[in-house]
Amino acid sequence: MSRSPAVVVRSDACLLHVPGAEIWVGVRTPGTELPERATRIEEVLRRAGHRVVDATTHDDDVLLRVHEPRLVEHLRTVHARWVEAGFPVEPGQDRVVPYLMPTAGMLDGLPEREPVAVHAAAGRYCYDTMTLVGPGTWEAARAAVDATLDAVDLVVAGEPLVYALVRPPGHHVTRAAYGGSCYLNNAAVAAEALRDAGHERVAVVDIDAHHGNGTQAIFYDRADVLYASLHVDPGAGWFPHYAGFADETGRGEGAGANLNVPLAEGTGDVDWLDAVARIADAVSRHGATALVVSLGVDAAAADPESPLRISHDGYETAGRRLASLTLPTVAVQEGGYHLDTLGDLVAVTLRGLCG
Numbered sequence: 001m002s003r004s005p006a007v008v009v010r011s012d013a014c015l016l017h018v019p020g021a022e023i024w025v026g027v028r029t030p031g032t033e034l035p036e037r038a039t040r041i042e043e044v045l046r047r048a049g050h051r052v053v054d055a056t057t058h059d060d061d062v063l064l065r066v067h068e069p070r071l072v073e074h075l076r077t078v079h080a081r082w083v084e085a086g087f088p089v090e091p092g093q094d095r096v097v098p099y100l101m102p103t104a105g106m107l108d109g110l111p112e113r114e115p116v117a118v119h120a121a122a123g124r125y126c127y128d129t130m131t132l133v134g135p136g137t138w139e140a141a142r143a144a145v146d147a148t149l150d151a152v153d154l155v156v157a158g159e160p161l162v163y164a165l166v167r168p169p170g171h172h173v174t175r176a177a178y179g180g181s182c183y184l185n186n187a188a189v190a191a192e193a194l195r196d197a198g199h200e201r202v203a204v205v206d207i208d209a210h211h212g213n214g215t216q217a218i219f220y221d222r223a224d225v226l227y228a229s230l231h232v233d234p235g236a237g238w239f240p241h242y243a244g245f246a247d248e249t250g251r252g253e254g255a256g257a258n259l260n261v262p263l264a265e266g267t268g269d270v271d272w273l274d275a276v277a278r279i280a281d282a283v284s285r286h287g288a289t290a291l292v293v294s295l296g297v298d299a300a301a302a303d304p305e306s307p308l309r310i311s312h313d314g315y316e317t318a319g320r321r322l323a324s325l326t327l328p329t330v331a332v333q334e335g336g337y338h339l340d341t342l343g344d345l346v347a348v349t350l351r352g353l354c355g
């Protein structure tokens with residue numbers, strides 16, 4: 001069955017987030033999650049003949065079930081509060097950067113209060129120093145949710161494969177905390193919206209090079225949404241460090257509905273595709289009637305952000321294996337940072353997903 005070409009949903013507003021920098025081990029480094037990522041991908045997909053449509057707006061209903069309302073409100077307002085507090089002038093930081101995180105060890109059981117100071121509130125919701133909030137961050141992240149919800153609507157209306165060309169990415173965002181260059185969890189929104197549309201069992205397959213700790217956390221206690229990911233082994237020292245291990249298999253009602261396949265540094269097509277096949281089998285066993293693909297292409301050999309060595313052919317084969325599930329599919333863009341190749345990588349993955 002061929003599902004070609006895919007429909008692509010995009011939004012100009014997704015370009016409004018400009019990271020400016022990442023603060024990594026205390027050092028200001030150039031941000032890599034750039035607007036140009038989206039424009040490069042769009043250029044290639046238009047040339048490949050996919051139908052490209054603009055996102056429309058949606059209310060916060062699904063978003064507020066995936067995330068705690070206080071996180072959404074924080075992201076919506078924090079940059080204006082930061083500006084109002086004068087930080088762009090003194091000490092000269094125009095992006096929201098946390099300086100104190102209220103870890104479980106710090107609070108030691110005390111209630112997590114809402115701090116008055118915006119620079120303290122920043123660390124309540126953001127768990128790293130690399131994920132800065134600038135003037136257009138909220139608009140871009142919220143537009144990514146809109147584009148994702150459009151992709152779900154199109155699939156529910158009968159399109160077999162729709163790709164949400166979004167940024168910033170989302171799979172590192174938990175119910176109440178953001179990080180890893182992500183602000184709102186688009187893939188989780190897609191899964192939740194597919195549930196709303198009547199799909200009783202949904203699978204999220206995350207092929208980004210990094211473990212989607214946020215998506216895992218959001219569905220960890222639930223049996224209805226399988227989260228399955230292959231990624232560079234956090235136990236070998238890779239982000240997100242604290243999640244993504246093979247023994248994380250779900251909890252309570254969600255026991256057995258979480259599958260992590262950590263991979264060694266340097267893993268190439270053969271072992272990566274074995275993991276994709278294992279995950280596809282798990283999706284079948286789960287009985288999913290709809291599929292969300294967290295489509296990161298940062299496992300590619302040329303990508304600067306991970307040590308995996310996947311080829312263009314590997315991505316296309318992975319897409320074809322997932323297409324063989326013959327499930328209505330929403331693909332959501334996650335990572336992928338090598339500007340010269342990421343458009344082609346997305347295009348070949350979609351070609352595979354077209355079956």
Ligand SMILES: [Zn+2]
Nearest residue numbers: 208209210335
């Ligand atoms: Zn990644």
